[in-house]
Amino acid sequence: xxxxxxxxxxxxxxxxxxxxxxxxxxxxxxxxxxxxxxxxxxxxxxxxxxxxxxxxxxxxxxxxxxxxxxxxxxxxxxxxxxxxxxxxxxxxxxxxxxxxxxxxxxxxxxxxxxxxxxxxxxxxxxxxxxxxxxxxxxxxxxxxxxxxxxxxxxxxxxxxxxxxxxxxxxxxxxxxxxxxxxxxxxxxxxxxxxxxxxxxxxxxxxxxxxxxxxxxxxxxxxxxxxxxxxxxxxxxxxxxxxxxxxxxxxxxxxxxxxxxxxxxxxxxxxxxxxxxxxxxxxxxxxxxxxxxxxxxxxxxxxxxxxxxxxxxxxxxxxxxxxxxxxxxxxxxxxxxxxxxxxxxxxxxxxxxxxxxxxxxxxxxxxxxxxxxxxxxxxxxxxxxxxxxxxxxxxxxxxxxxxxxxxxxxxxxxxxxxxxxxxxxxx
Amino acid sequence: xxxxxxxxxxxxxxxxxxxxxxxxxxxxxxxxxxxxxxxxxxxxxxxxxxxxxxxxxxxxxxxxxxxxxxxxxxxxxxxxxxxxxxxxxxxxxxxxxxxxxxxxxxxxxxxxxxxxxxxxxxxxxxxxxxxxxxxxxxxxxxxxxxxxxxxxxxxxxxxxxxxxxxxxxxxxxxxxxxxxxxxxxxxxxxxxxxxxxxxxxxxxxxxxxxxxxxxxxxxxxxxxxxxxxxxxxxxxxxxxxxxxxxxxxxxxxxxxxxxxxxxxxxxxxxxxxxxxxxxxxxxxxxxxxxxxxxxxxxxxxxxxxxxxxxx
Numbered sequence: 001x002x003x004x005x006x007x008x009x010x011x012x013x014x015x016x017x018x019x020x021x022x023x024x025x026x027x028x029x030x031x032x033x034x035x036x037x038x039x040x041x042x043x044x045x046x047x048x049x050x051x052x053x054x055x056x057x058x059x060x061x062x063x064x065x066x067x068x069x070x071x072x073x074x075x076x077x078x079x080x081x082x083x084x085x086x087x088x089x090x091x092x093x094x095x096x097x098x099x100x101x102x103x104x105x106x107x108x109x110x111x112x113x114x115x116x117x118x119x120x121x122x123x124x125x126x127x128x129x130x131x132x133x134x135x136x137x138x139x140x141x142x143x144x145x146x147x148x149x150x151x152x153x154x155x156x157x158x159x160x161x162x163x164x165x166x167x168x169x170x171x172x173x174x175x176x177x178x179x180x181x182x183x184x185x186x187x188x189x190x191x192x193x194x195x196x197x198x199x200x201x202x203x204x205x206x207x208x209x210x211x212x213x214x215x216x217x218x219x220x221x222x223x224x225x226x227x228x229x230x231x232x233x234x235x236x237x238x239x240x241x242x243x244x245x246x247x248x249x250x251x252x253x254x255x256x257x258x259x260x261x262x263x264x265x266x267x268x269x270x271x272x273x274x275x276x277x278x279x280x281x282x283x284x285x286x287x288x289x290x291x292x293x294x295x296x297x298x299x300x301x302x303x304x305x306x307x308x309x310x311x312x313x314x315x316x317x318x319x320x321x322x323x324x325x326x327x328x329x330x331x332x333x334x335x336x337x338x339x340x341x342x343x344x345x346x347x348x349x350x351x352x353x354x355x356x357x358x359x360x361x362x363x364x365x366x367x368x369x370x371x372x373x374x375x376x377x378x379x380x381x382x383x384x385x386x387x388x389x390x391x392x393x394x395x396x397x398x399x400x401x402x403x404x405x406x407x408x409x410x411x412x413x414x415x416x417x418x419x420x421x422x423x424x425x426x
Numbered sequence: 427x428x429x430x431x432x433x434x435x436x437x438x439x440x441x442x443x444x445x446x447x448x449x450x451x452x453x454x455x456x457x458x459x460x461x462x463x464x465x466x467x468x469x470x471x472x473x474x475x476x477x478x479x480x481x482x483x484x485x486x487x488x489x490x491x492x493x494x495x496x497x498x499x500x501x502x503x504x505x506x507x508x509x510x511x512x513x514x515x516x517x518x519x520x521x522x523x524x525x526x527x528x529x530x531x532x533x534x535x536x537x538x539x540x541x542x543x544x545x546x547x548x549x550x551x552x553x554x555x556x557x558x559x560x561x562x563x564x565x566x567x568x569x570x571x572x573x574x575x576x577x578x579x580x581x582x583x584x585x586x587x588x589x590x591x592x593x594x595x596x597x598x599x600x601x602x603x604x605x606x607x608x609x610x611x612x613x614x615x616x617x618x619x620x621x622x623x624x625x626x627x628x629x630x631x632x633x634x635x636x637x638x639x640x641x642x643x644x645x646x647x648x649x650x651x652x653x654x655x656x657x658x659x660x661x662x663x664x665x666x667x668x669x670x671x672x673x674x675x676x677x678x679x680x681x682x683x684x685x686x687x688x689x690x691x692x693x694x695x696x697x698x699x700x701x702x703x704x705x706x707x708x709x710x711x712x713x714x715x716x717x718x719x720x721x722x723x724x725x726x727x728x729x730x731x732x733x734x735x736x737x
Binding site: 083086090107110111112188196197198199200249250251252253254255259263268388390391394398401402405407 | 488489490491572576577578594596598599600601604681682683684685686687688689690701704705706707709
């Protein structure tokens with residue numbers, strides 16, 4: 001009995017020790033194998049948004065070409081990826097390669113969590129002229145946009161026709177008129193939808209500031225906040241006029257982006273500003289919805305180039321990785337003409353490589369229309385590269401909420417926002 | 427009796443060095459068994475708590491390489507922040523109303539299910555119906571209620587059809603309504619736990635007490651206030667304190683329904699702390715807010731432990 005008890009204790013001890021070792025070992029990331037193979041960890045949300053298995057094929061092509069490099073995909077939804085990267089950046093344990101949103105870059109760069117890609121490009125003799133854009137902080141590139149998703153105006157053609165609006169609005173006045181007519185056409189239908197939820201406050205970027213950019217305006221001057229300028233004031237007054245006219249779907253103050261898409265899909269709103277990436281989702285959920293995409297309406301009489309808001313799947317490299325050269329090789333592969341075109345096509349986005357042409361052969365014709373809009377205007381998103389950009393959006397959303405609920409004037413709200421932003425953007 | 431024999435032999439042992447080692451090893455065995463748990467508690471609880479307390483006394487932690495000691499500056503900043511004070515007030519309303527409603531609803535339903543007036547099949551059906559909210563995860567609950575309470579949702583449609591309201595109510599997006607809407611959803615999600623616990627406690631009350639009370643000529647209310655409630659008191663106190671603690675930590679439901687808005691109407695201590703950390707990257711003030719929440723929770727935990735000791 002004593003022998004068996006001792007053996008049991010030893011067994012428990014061994015199991016405990018093994019568990020601990022496994023636990024500790026599991027905390028480590030991919031390292032060099034004894035045969036010289038390098039494993040790169042790549043954390044991103046892209047895999048979760050692409051058709052199943054498609055991203056794996058692109059990665060497999062890379063590992064076939066580079067047998068000494070393995071890529072371990074850490075795919076999670078956008079919000080989870082953001083939190084994972086935030087904690088990784090704080091603890092200096094970022095995966096080797098990271099998917100980035102332009103809104104995160106400044107903070108990660110300032111923390112020293114992501115590396116200067118300009119240096120890696122020089123070291124690798126990389127031709128950066130092919131890149132459509134680069135996100136820089138203090139003159140150094142920290143993120144390369146791999147795929148861009150634009151945010152055009154989505155219009156429900158049936159609701160427009162029913163309301164007696166002859167054509168898609170191209171100016172602010174036409175838009176207000178169309179929104180009023182749609183809202184008056186009966187039922188619970190409204191002309192426009194504005195998500196201003198403060199948990200994920202990107203409505204400020206996509207649905208509010210987009211009006212400013214579409215008329216060639218800017219919320220910054222020399223990199224500093226310029227929220228009290230006439231173009232910004234005109235934009236917020238316009239949004240207020242839409243609210244005062246009762247053409248915005250109710251529930252704005254806590255509405256999220258997915259609610260916006262759902263309301264448009266269900267025919268509860270006639271127009272919305274949204275990511276092109278949602279076309280497939282809308283068509284899947286409501287195949288018979290008759291809608292089109294168009295350039296965002298601009299101020300009356302505006303004849304210049306229209307800025308069109310965009311969001312990117314950006315890529316960066318951890319500052320703490322031991323395999324920067326291999327990581328950049330992988331980045332170069334994703335940015336190569338052929339791979340970038342392929343990735344953009346399956347993602348329904350526009351390529352980050354200027355020479356890559358997405359294949360519209362099997363795509364919805366709306367993508368081709370959107371591509372034309374994209375090429376006629378310019379991608380505009382002034383939140384990219386700003387510090388604490390989500391916080392900037394949230395504080396602006398709160399001031400806008402005060403305006404829409406009649407608790408603040410436009411001037412006071414913009415002055416307060418200017419003050420808030422100035423304390424962040426120094 | 428047989429247990430005393432080895433102890434006697436142990437006491438006689440120290441004279442022999444080999445046996446001394448054996449005794450020491452035997453004494454260490456329990457600690458060996460405890461060590462994995464202790465290690466996990468230290469790694470997963472003690473170290474993070476100590477780190478957060480440490481962060482709360484420094485400035486620019488995590489986001490900058492060289493943070494500096496800041497004394498109580500972060501606490502002063504948090505405690506004078508209007509948003510924090512609003513969050514404190516909202517959290518107070520949210521947890522007290524939720525706990526009270528959980529208790530009343532849980533007790534009502536538990537007494538219904540314990541009633542001899544209902545048959546076995548009826549009780550089983552109601553038991554399933556009443557416990558349903560407990561089976562959903564918070565994410566599902568948030569999605570369900572966002573749809574139901576949408577301005578164009580089912581609730582408004584039903585109320586309008588019944589003529590109770592003229593226009594759709596913005597339950598979550600009206601600053602005057604949002605706190606009550608999220609509190610209602612939290613009540614709906616949390617009462618089954620009270621119900622199950624109180625049902626178990628009700629079934630443990632000896633029938634003799636009710637029979638004796640009946641012989642004394644008491645009515646239903648007298649039996650409820652003088653037999654049922656005193657018998658349930660320890661369970662009610664424990665449950666109420668636990669619920670106050672759990673509800674004060676509620677984050678997911680708030681975040682997924684209102685995000686703390688509109689206009690901070692549903693900002694709680696949890697959402698305030700999250701925004702400080704993951705939106706403003708002010709990890710030092712977030713840590714100070716977290717420590718304040720920890721202290722408030724410890725007050726509740728003190729009462730819980732005391733009620734447990736009394737039992």
